[in-house]
Amino acid sequence: MTNKTDFKKTLDAYQAQRGRFRVVDVPDMSYLMIDGHGDPNTSPAFAEAVEALYPVAYKLKFASKRDLGRDYVVPPLEGLWWAEDMSAFTAARDKSQWDWTLMLMVPDWIDQAMFGAAVEQAGAKNRPARLDDVRLETLSEGRCVQTLHVGSFDDEADVLAHLHHAVIPDQGFRLAGTHHEIYLSDFRRVAPEKQRTILRQPVTTEPASGA
Template sequence: MTTKTNLTTSLEWYRARPGELRLVDVPEQTYLMVDGEGDPNTSPLFTAAVETLYPVAYTLKFASKRELGRDYVVPPLEGLWWSDDMDAFTVARDKARWSWTLLLLVPDWVERDLVAATIDQVRAKKNPERIDDLRVERLAEGRCVQTLHVGSFDDEGPVLERMHDEFVPARGLRLTGRHHEIYLSDFRRVPPERRRTILRQPVAPA
């Protein structure tokens, strides 16, 4: 029987607790990525991105089990978020001004050739709307501060303010890179008050 790996429980940089801000070192990793902009609650680009990423991720999982003998739980959806004015996140929460990249982690034992073949397979069989926008890239974040937020996405503001304005400068650090969220709960099914989301921010010495 093939052992099924759960990356979010086996990798240290996917661990976080509510109310605890801590520093982690995140190694460079490979992701499936689709970009977009606008309010994720209303943008058709966002919905189409999700509906493109998951068929590829699940087809890749089955290919890994079949061809490599390594099964795994499809990792949770992740997102990079940014705006020309970062107050759009922490103060105004003006979602219409947000840009984003949705991500799904590719395990480090899966080679690029298998990923490319999987994308071609999904394009031929299902052809999701944004398959031609999907890309495979490495993301190097390095030192990050992160915490676990439990509750609605709209309640993240005070947590991010504490992270950005208190924790980071108090340790002689500055913000770098893009705000990163890891959705441990499926926001399509879990009610807002029960959602578990890792909030991550790359940092560097000030």
């Protein structure tokens, strides 16, 4: 019987507590990724991105179990979020201006050959519209500060403001890299006030360029 790895339980990068802002050194991790723009609540591209990621993720999981004897739980959906004017993200919450990359983590033993085979299998029947936009890529974040947010996505703004303007500078860091969210709850099934989301911000102690 194959043991099934649950990365939410085994990786320190997936550990966070509400009200605690923790510094964590995140290792390089491999992800299925797909990019998009616009309000995730209304943009067809967002739904199409989710529909493209999961078939590939499950084909990889089944291939890993069948061919390598290494089974695992498909990790939670994650997202990188930014905007040309970051006030559209942290203050004004103008979601129509948001850019994003949706991601599903895959184990480091998954290679490009397995990925290519999984994409081909996922497109054999009921081919997702954006399947060809899915890629396998390594994300290098390094040192980050993260916390657990419980509640709706629209209630994140105050937590992010505290993280960006108090917690990070008070610890001698500055923002570096892209805001990262990890959706521990399935937002399609869990009430907004009960949703659990890890909020992660890469940081650095290096001075800003030109400083």
